[in-house]
Amino acid sequence: MSIPKTMKAAVLFDYGDLRVTEMPVPELDAGEALVKVDSVAICGSDPGIIARGWQGYTPLGSFIPGHEFTGVVVATAPDVIRLKVGDRVAVEPHKGCGRCENCLRGLYTTCLNYGNLELGHRHYGFSTNGGYAEYAACHDTTLHKLPDSISFEEGALLTAVGTVMYGYERIGWVRPGETVVVTGPGALGLISARLAKILGAGCVILTGTREERLAIGRQMGVDITLNVHEVDVLQKIMELTNGIGADMVVECSGQPGPAAQAMEIVRKNGRISYNGVYREAVSLPLNKIVQWNLLITGPKAEGMWNLERAIPLMADGRLNLKPLITHRFSLDQINTAFDTFTGRVGGAIKVIVKPESVS
Ligand SMILES: [Zn+2]
Ligand SMILES: [Zn+2]
Secondary structure (H helix, E strand, C coil): CCCCCEEEEEEEEECCEEEEEEEECCCCCCCEEEEEEEEEECCCCHHHHHHHCCCCCCCCCCECCCCCEEEEEEEECCCCCCCCCCCEEEECCEECCCCCHHHHCCCHHHCCCCCCCCCCCEEECCCECCCCECEEEEEHHHEEECCCCCCHHHHCCHHHHHHHHHHHHHHCCCCCCCEEEEECCCHHHHHHHHHHHHCCCCEEEEEECCHHHHHHHHHCCCCEEEECCCCCHHHHHHHHCCCCCEEEEEECCCCHHHHHHHHHHEEEEEEEEECCCCCCCCCCCHHHHHHCCCEEECCCCCCCCHHHHHHHHHHCCCCCCHHHEEEEEEHHHHHHHHHHHHCCHHHCCEEEEECCCCC
């Protein structure tokens, strides 16, 4: 396959100034593969990265955002043996340094050398170049082979699935028959609800404000949906659980109200996973954590190679993410794609950007 010298890419010239321009195709370092990008999913964190960068790590002027993407391997560095040209792959955004204590324990999303390029840390689309381009150079350890039964578009959601899986890993998974309440029917919430069913939950309750998203939840197998505008969620969940509360609450709204209410919904000895992005401090009754023996965790992104174990669940159709993919745009239309995503135009949930033109 002939690889051109230059490519189209969406570059962050300044905060809020994302434009498609011509860029050199990246050269490969040791351990890297060149991926010809097929599909990139817009993530809820992308608009913030474009508006103000990521925690001071995002460079300007030649930086390419985008971190939930799939494509085909078109070249490999000589030391890459796990992958070959022609492999269909999904990219995991975090590449830890591989030598700090956290990385050595598989906790590479909390690498102690975050942002240190010389030590080998990469965070594609956050601190180093990502996927809104025709090509991306990605380290071997961040690539997951996709079987033919997973489309590139669905595969672009694998990172989101990995985050949900890692959240469940940290909270001790779902025990068979448990009642799991998921608050917030965005992409992470809908995936969390579906995965709870796959993991053996007895009853999955999804709460939210948007009826069309709750309907997608029902389509994905949620047992009960509660619209917070129509019912008293706390009262209803207590009714449904004989006054005891839910075994687990997976908070995905990122809003202070549901984040605080999770402490009231959960049962004694229950677990709460905070999966949202919280922009403000929320006060929680800490003594209840002690007196009620609660377990509370939160996943930092995908972690512990969970993307790999999500692949079989997607490949055989158990985890069908097609209902979440609402829009597709070509790379040239990237700003329209972002407007559609942030404005939730036409019920947008997951918006896919494709370097090749979309008809
Ligand atoms: Zn993301
Ligand atoms: Zn590390």
